[in-house]
Amino acid sequence: MKVSQRAMSNIENPRRGFLKFGFAGITAALSLSLFKHTFAKPPIKNDKAIVVHEEEGKHIIMGRSKALMTIKFSAADHGIESTSFCTEDIVPGRKMPVHKHLYNDEVIFIQSGAGILTLDEKTIDVKTGTVVFVPRGVWHGLENPGTENIRMVFQYTPAGFEEYFVENGTAVGEPMKTRTKEEYAATEKKYGMVYKVPR
Known part of the structure; x- marks a missing residue:
């Protein structure tokens, strides 16, 4: 060669x-x-300040729990990638099932009321003013055994998981959306939502 x-x-x-x-x-x-x-293509970015008043936001009735929640700001509506911000009322006798997020960290603030928080294998009493940081992958849930509503304020980092509520819930004032077990499973997979006890 x-x-x-x-x-x-x-x-x-x-x-x-x-x-x-x-x-x-x-x-x-x-x-x-x-x-x-x-x-x-540059990432979606909103470099303007946002103000959302108490009565404003996207009001949603959740499909299975019928809980009332409000998305105050989100990636889809405001172009914010870093975080989203929501509120939810948990009525007496109801609970947020134990679950974990695969792609998002969550911060929970108990604005009013009192309940029992599950974090992995622990149960913790929470009340007005309690703040909880839940890293992705950590099991968590909230139960209201009392006589008053719990007002929970929460945010996801990064933003995006709030669309899980949009897909599975119904905007207030619209006919209730019906979804099959398979449709719920598809959105759970899409947004990295895992329930400890399959629903």
Whole structure:
């Protein structure tokens, strides 16, 4: 097999070969990176402040629990990627089933009322003013054994999981949406929602 004089020169002097062809490869890679950075579609971003008053937001009645919740701001409606913000009323005798999120961290603030919070294998009494950080992958649920509503304020990071409620719930004032067990399972998979006891 014949080897060209140019190739032999590179074999004999690998440093010269690297300098000649290595820098060309590095330059091409940097150019491609710059091209992607310059012309790639920018992420959704809202750089304007948002104010949502008490009566405002997207009001939803959840399908299975019939709980009333409000999405105050979201990725879909406001272009916010970092976090979403919601409220929910849990009436006496009802509970939020134990579940975990695969893709989102959650912060829960008990604005009013008192209940029993489940965190993995622990149960904790919570009341007005309690704040809880729930990392993704941690089982959690909330029960209201009392006589007054629990007003729960919560947010997801990153934003996006709030669309799970939109798909499974019904906007207040509209005919109640009906969904099959298979449709619920599809949205659970889509948004990384896992119930400890399958529903």
